[in-house]
Amino acid sequence: MKAALWLYLAFVAAPILVIFAGAFGETWLGTVLPTGFTLKWLLNLFGEPAYVKAFATSLMVAATTILIGGLLAAPLAYVVLSRPSRLGDAFVRLLSLAPLSVPPLVLAFSLMTAWSGAVGSLWLLIAGHVVLTIPYLLAPMIAEGKTHDLAAFERAGASLGAGPLQRMRWITVPLLSRGVFIGAIAAGSISIGEFQLSNLLAAFSDRTYPVLLYQAFQAATGFACAATLVLVLLALAAAIAGSTVHRASGISARPGLAR
Amino acid sequence: MSLEFRSVSYMHPGDRSGGVSDVSFQVGRGELVALMGPSGSGKSTLLQLAAGFLEPRLGTIWLGATELTRTPAVERDFGVVFQAYALFPHMSIAENVEFPLRARGVPRLERSRRVLETLARVGLADLADRRPESLSGGQQQRAALARAIVFDPRALLLDEPLSAVDGRLRQSLRDEIKAIQAVTDAPCLLVTHDAEDALSIADRVAVLVDGRLRQIGTPAEVYDRPVDATVARFTGPVNAIEAVALDAHTVRTAAGSLRCDHGRAVGTTMTLLLRPERIHLSQSPDAEPANRLVFESVDTVRVGGMFESHGRIAKLKVMARSFERPSTQTNWTVPPDAIWAVDPERFT
Numbered sequence: 316m317k318a319a320l321w322l323y324l325a326f327v328a329a330p331i332l333v334i335f336a337g338a339f340g341e342t343w344l345g346t347v348l349p350t351g352f353t354l355k356w357l358l359n360l361f362g363e364p365a366y367v368k369a370f371a372t373s374l375m376v377a378a379t380t381i382l383i384g385g386l387l388a389a390p391l392a393y394v395v396l397s398r399p400s401r402l403g404d405a406f407v408r409l410l411s412l413a414p415l416s417v418p419p420l421v422l423a424f425s426l427m428t429a430w431s432g433a434v435g436s437l438w439l440l441i442a443g444h445v446v447l448t449i450p451y452l453l454a455p456m457i458a459e460g461k462t463h464d465l466a467a468f469e470r471a472g473a474s475l476g477a478g479p480l481q482r483m484r485w486i487t488v489p490l491l492s493r494g495v496f497i498g499a500i501a502a503g504s505i506s507i508g509e510f511q512l513s514n515l516l517a518a519f520s521d522r523t524y525p526v527l528l529y530q531a532f533q534a535a536t537g538f539a540c541a542a543t544l545v546l547v548l549l550a551l552a553a554a555i556a557g558s559t560v561h562r563a564s565g566i567s568a569r570p571g572l573a574r
Numbered sequence: 575m576s577l578e579f580r581s582v583s584y585m586h587p588g589d590r591s592g593g594v595s596d597v598s599f600q601v602g603r604g605e606l607v608a609l610m611g612p613s614g615s616g617k618s619t620l621l622q623l624a625a626g627f628l629e630p631r632l633g634t635i636w637l638g639a640t641e642l643t644r645t646p647a648v649e650r651d652f653g654v655v656f657q658a659y660a661l662f663p664h665m666s667i668a669e670n671v672e673f674p675l676r677a678r679g680v681p682r683l684e685r686s687r688r689v690l691e692t693l694a695r696v697g698l699a700d701l702a703d704r705r706p707e708s709l710s711g712g713q714q715q716r717a718a719l720a721r722a723i724v725f726d727p728r729a730l731l732l733d734e735p736l737s738a739v740d741g742r743l744r745q746s747l748r749d750e751i752k753a754i755q756a757v758t759d760a761p762c763l764l765v766t767h768d769a770e771d772a773l774s775i776a777d778r779v780a781v782l783v784d785g786r787l788r789q790i791g792t793p794a795e796v797y798d799r800p801v802d803a804t805v806a807r808f809t810g811p812v813n814a815i816e817a818v819a820l821d822a823h824t825v826r827t828a829a830g831s832l833r834c835d836h837g838r839a840v841g842t843t844m845t846l847l848l849r850p851e852r853i854h855l856s857q858s859p860d861a862e863p864a865n866r867l868v869f870e871s872v873d874t875v876r877v878g879g880m881f882e883s884h885g886r887i888a889k890l891k892v893m894a895r896s897f898e899r900p901s902t903q904t905n906w907t908v909p910p911d912a913i914w915a916v917d918p919e920r921f922t
Contacts (some may be wrong), residue, residue, distance in 0.1 A: 471654070
């Protein structure tokens with residue numbers, strides 16, 4: 316059992332370590348690991364406008380995806396939580412499962428067919444990302460809300476004299492904030508790393524980072540590793556942020572009452 | 575001001591149980607009325623109607639001369655203690671208690687003064703900064719009570735406030751609710767399925783069966799003079815005995831003829847209700863002239879300081895409670911005033 320766990324960890328960690336090694340290795344020809352140490356690949360990367368621009372595009376697409384997806388998911392989660400019904404549950408399950416069961420490639424092709432005029436527009440790409448990521452936004456919000464019996468807290472808040480806006484600010488949002496945060500990290504990570512939709516839907520000038528990355532691996536390995544490293548670090552940051560949010564939410568969720 | 579239900583009816587959509595129909599009663603100023611009934615009798619529904627979480631289909635709800643039937647919960651100014659307390663988990667106890675004051679825009683200094691005062695009143699001053707999850711059930715219950723009274727509500731509604739605690743704690747919380755309620759003028763409605771809670775805490779008890787108000791009265795009235803056998807059974811153990819009037823003071827039963835002042839015409843059938851603790855073991859066979867009976871004990875168990883015996887008087891099955899353990903054949907007397915006659919149960 317223990318051995319299997321270590322084997323698995325090694326399997327997961329090895330590619331990441333190789334990426335690190337490749338990004339800082341001077342030459343990598345015919346050896347298991349590269350030799351020498353250099354920062355030139357990273358410097359090259361930052362000096363390459365196409366990559367900087369693609370990274371900015373990726374961040375913009377991810378941020379917009381989270382924003383739009385969040386604006387769609389939050390009211391949906393709220394309705395499902397505050398008015399529990401079997402129909403609502405079924406609807407949310409469908410909405411959550413459908414994008415997971417449809418391969419992104421299929422989604423890309425259907426989007427291209429349905430909105431052929433808009434292919435190459437950034438908005439179509441964002442729309443595709445929203446569809447793809449909305450289950451990841453919705454699920455943690457609903458899970459968070461269900462641990463709390465939001466409907467009961469809503470009633471309690473109302474009986475204590477808090478109007479709908481006060482209840483939203485002091486009860487619903489703080490209680491759901493952890494779910495929102497975890498959902499946003501998941502959706503952002505998926506959007507930034509998404510390749511299939513981006514490769515097919517984005518215009519040349521709007522290529523996202525993974526699309527360029529794919530092309531980089533066909534050129535110099537060290538450069539490609541450096542380019543990948545950026546994503547690895549981003550993912551690590553997201554994972555750390557996601558795992559510490561449990562503690563943080565306790566404080567941030569406080570409505571700031573006077574002592 | 576009093577809280578009043580006038581012919582209130584409500585039916586849960588798609589659910590036949592838990593509704594109420596044509597319920598009318600009043601909770602007076604400073605009065606505590608316990609709403610009691612089996613589960614599904616509609617008692618919680620009635621509380622939710624009072625709180626404004628539900629709207630009656632028919633009838634009206636009043637506070638003094640003001641009609642509240644369609645007033646939303648936010649505007650009712652009623653303190654509600656929920657069954658699961660519903661303390662906000664992301665706030666400290668002090669912040670929870672402060673919540674209704676904040677919602678009302680009470681200035682900060684005034685707020686903290688009243689929060690501290692109220693927490694002290696329920697004995698939670700030391701736990702003000704703790705989160706609800708770190709408190710015991712009894713402490714959470716007190717916190718919920720503090721939150722419901724801190725804004726001087728116009729009425730106090732308690733939904734099964736004691737269902738999550740038991741034993742001695744239950745009794746002390748009962749006393750505390752009573753003590754807090756005693757100093758407020760607000761009408762107080764308490765929902766419980768526990769007869770002991772209801773009878774010990776309430777000024778008056780309302781018994782709800784199948785969504786209808788069967789009886790409302792003081793604990794003594796409801797316990798000693800129930801309107802029917804259902805109410806009697808719900809308020810405590812009781813012997814229900816079929817009887818026919820021989821004259822206004824005598825009835826014939828399976829246990830022979832008994833004396834009781836039922837006041838019904840000759841030949842009328844009725845149900846006699848007899849609380850097991852009102853049956854006495856007689857000291858000597860000739861001590862009591864009326865209703866001396868030979869009780870044949872079949873099974874005796876100890877219940878606290880008393881003995882509960884199941885057995886027979888002639889052909890009638892009877893349960894009795896006594897301080898002394900009865901032998902297999904004992905002489906018992908039933909004082910005529912211990913027998914309460916009601917109309918016979920209709921079995922449908």
